[in-house]
Amino acid sequence: MGLIPWRLRKYTFQKGNKPYNKGKKYRNKTLPAEKGKFVRLPKDLYDLVTKSVHKKNVQLIPASTKSARFLRPKPPTKTEVEKCAENETKTGSEKNSFRLLRINELEQMWNEVFIEHRQISPMCTGFISWDLSAEQQRGAWREKASCNKCSYHSKMFNLYNEVIAKKRGRRTAAINLSIQVALNHIAISTTGLQKLFLGSNIPAPSTSSMQHSANVVSEIIEEYNQKDLVQKRKLLKEINILRGDNPNIINIQADGMYNNPIYSGMGKTPFQPATQCTYNMLENNTYKHSIVSTRQVSKLCSNKSEHKTKTKVKSHKGHCSANIEMHDSIGSEERWAKDCLLDLKNDGLEVQEITTDPDSRVSL
Secondary structure (H helix, E strand, O other): OOOHHHHHHHHOOOOOOOOOOOOOOOOOOOOOOOOEEEOEHHHHHHHHHHEEOOOOOOOOOOOOOOEEEEEEEOOOOOOHHHHHHHHHHHOHHHHOOOOOHHHHHHHHHHHHHHHHHHHHOOOOOOOOEEHHHHEEEEEEEEEEEOOOOOOEEEEOOOOOOEOOOOOOOOOOOOHHHHHHHHHHOOOOOHHHHHHHHHHHHOOOOHHHHHHHHHHHHHHHHEEEHHHHHHHHHHHHHHHHHOOEEEEEEEEHHHHEEOOHHHHHHOOOOOOOOEEEEEEEEOOOOOOOEEEEEEEEEEEOOOOOOOOOOOOOOOOOOOOOOOOOOOOOOOOOOOHHHHHHHHHHHHHOOEEEEEEOOOOOOOOO
């Protein structure tokens, strides 16, 4: 160490000096707070830690002095299904899985592939197989074939039949629409169908594509249901004529069903807990008690970004699935019954007797 100038010597430690706090302890004094460590979490875990318990409250949970200090989140953790799919691709075990194919298109594909391969490489003795790296899934599958010895690659083949449509764009596979028709008659959702596919070792279609097909099918099903109800009302007239009764007089029973019971909000909220209602009218003239008129009521709109609480029905851009206002009483069964009775009146039917539950005002 060099010499210290004489001007600065009085500011240096002198021999024998003791620090002022030597031997002293902290008493009645708070220690400085320790700051949390920097951590980088996966996106799914980051959302669980920071987001509020209530979905409506989009604000993040305020961080305390002891909490970790979060960096920009990493990509979400891969699910077990995604890990298995990657493993199948790497190990080649994808060939042990199953596909949904149409036999007619499959026969045409292999016959065309064999003839074309023989013409291009007549001396080749290679093994022709599916090129799974190029396959495309559209509910059903598009496949191509390749040879493991020569450079032969076939074109892509649609192994499904398509639905002829008047609109421009790619045609829909018929199996996509037929599956959605079946799902409308059973209590299985899109997620449930995906689990059935994966359990059968069949690659499951994406949720967005299945939802798009469901939206297309739902409009067609609604149209055909209305035509079917008209046929049932005409059948009631024929039955009354065969019995020798007045063909225009029928007896009915009616009731409404809700996605949440109306009584479940008693003592909890002044509002009605239900947001969707299905009101059915059934005939009481035959032992089958068939539905002759129905109404579906909903306050929910699939276009959440445009449809707010004070937004009127069908007044925003895009599709609006709600058909009553948020302030309307969804438990007003007499209103839904009136709409159903108008359908009967338009077909020349009159109601002589009506059976309802005691909490309904339909009979008043």
